[in-house]
Amino acid sequence: MDSLFYFLFLGCLSVLIFIIYRTSRHRRLRLPPGNLGLPFLGETLQLISAYKTENPEPFIDERVNRYGTLFTTHVFGEPTVFSADPETNRFILQNEGKLFESSYPSSISNLLGKHSLLLMKGSLHKRMHSLTMSFANSSIIRDQLLVDIDRLVRLNLDSWSDRILLMEEAKKITFELAIKQLMSFDPGEWTESLRKEYVLVIEGFFTVPFFSPTYRRAIQARTKVAEALSLIVKERRRESEAGETKNDMLGALFAAGDGGFSDEEIVDFLVALLVAGYDTTSTIMTLAVKFLTETPQALTRLREEHEEIRAKKREGEALEWSDYKSMPFTQCVVNETLRVANIISGVFRRVMTDINIKGYTIPKGWKVFASFRAVHLDHNYFKDARTFNPWRWQNNSGATSPGNVFTPFGGGPRLCPGYELARVEISVFLHHLVTQFSSWTPAEKDKVVFFPTTRTQKRYPINVQRRNHVKC
Structure with missing residues (x-):
């Protein structure tokens, strides 16, 4: 018994010495100003509660005003330096794998899977990222994907009644795509069943995992999704080995050289890609409609652009790549929606070695958060930054240096591989919306809540009026 107490005493003493050493070392370093908050919890609760308001960046706004664009906090159990500075953000993105490595809270990792593209590192990430980029580049979209995007968008919009829940309809579209x-699955009972489980998975990203029934449901749903996808992967692998191939992402994964990928790696990869392609793009679609509704001049200009495209086509004729490339104002609308309501608020990275930035030192092992949205909503970089104004993107008149400050899809080695695909899907959706429906109005007063917490806030119900004679 005495020896047990002795070892316990040594263990506690070792932990205490380590904490004292680390604290004294951090005091010697010039850390960015800030507040670490409560023990363990830090400022996590303040971060989450802040995003239940209508203000896009309340947590960061308050601290930037107090400490500047680089500040220290403590969220999700770890000391973290937040950056609202575009130069620092660019430095973080460009030094991926050298000075910083991808690192997200375990609550997110558990939902995505350890082999998701978001969490992969080193050569495996580089290989998988390159494969994904090659399958979603402009030529592939033009020659293979656009026809399905146009068909599935029209199929969904044709089923709309007089009153729809826009967010849910947009999610159906992006999930089916x-x-x-x-x-290579067309819409059906299986895809709809899988989508309902995904709804639960997505809700898990917006909760505190500790003692949360929502998070537990999300983990259970994630297990069901993984099991369903595993069956598909196994079946497709057998078909591939028998010489049957399909021209889709799963087929490309089986055809990859260097030994290919395991079933577990492929399932995690598919889970993460479905999350990325399903939730973010549908939210941008919904908010684009909301912002256009509140900006009638922009909606009128958008409608004129798409009427010109439709007038040159036969009834029932699908959109082609040349049509997509003749939507300049649509691209302004997409850019502005991405800027004002950037769904990817920023990225977490772990510091691999002590780093000096802007006169401060960030210790090895700490996390940094490069906030894209904080920069996008900064009046120093965008005039009237919190106002929806798609015209600012004509000749880039509304941004001082758009190449450096506009990063809705991230950057560096982890640039979102589906950025062009997302733009095409949103553009095609807007085309069919404004050419098939003469008007739409919000059925209920809706608030833009940037950290969604309830199903009602995410639905955005609207009343739609279909045109009597539509050439689509």
């Missing part, structure tokens, strides 16, 4: 592009 993702399933088609990844695994």
Whole structure:
């Protein structure tokens, strides 16, 4: 018994010495100003509660005003330096794998899977990222994917009644598109059943995991999704080995050289891609409609652009790549929606070695958060930054240096591989919306809540009026 107490005493003493050493070392370093908050919890609760408001960046706004664009906090159990500075953000993105490595809270990792593209590192990430980029580049979209995007968007809009829940309808569209592009499945009972489980998975990203029934449901749903995808992967692998091939992402994974990928790696990869393609793009679609509704001049200009495209086509004729490339104002609308309501608020990275930035030192092992949205909503870089104004993107008149400050899809080695695909899907959706429906109005007063917490806030119900004679 005495020896047990002795070892316990040594263990506690070792932990205490380590904490004292680390604290004294951090005091010697010139850390960015800030507040670490409560023990263990830090400022996590303040971060989450802040995003239940209508203000896009309340947590960061308050601290930038107090400490500047680089500040220290403590969230999700770890000391973290937040950056609202575009130069620092660019430095973080460009030094991926050298000074910083991808690192997200375990609550997110558990939902995505350890082999998701978001969490991969080193050569495996480089290989998988390159493969994904090659399957979603402009030529592939033009020659293979656009026809399905146009068909599935029209199929969904044709089913709309007089009153729809826009967010849910947009999610159906993007999920069906993702399933088609990844695994060649057309909409059906299986895809809809899988989508309902995904709804639960997505909700898990917006909760505190500790003692949360929502998070537990998300983990259970994630298990069901993985099991369903595992069956598909096994079946497709057998078909591939028998010489049957399909021209989709799953087929590309089986055809990859260097020994290919395991079933577990492929399932995690598909889970993460479905999350990326399903939730973010549908949210941008919904908010684009909301912002256009609140900006009638922009909606009128957008409608004129798409009426010109439709007038040159036969009834029932699908959109072609040349049509997509003749939507300049649509691209302004997409850019502005991405800027004002950037769904990817920023990225977490772990510091691999002590780093000096802007006169401060960030210790090895700490996390940094490069906030894209904080820069996008900064009046120093965008005039009237919190106002929806798509005209600012004509000749880039509204941004001082758009190449450096506009990063809705990240940057560096982890640039979102589906950025062009997302733009095409949103553009095609807007085309069919404004050419098939003469008007739409919000059915209920809706708030833009940037950290969604309830199903009602995410639905955005609208009343739609279909045109009597539509050439689509």
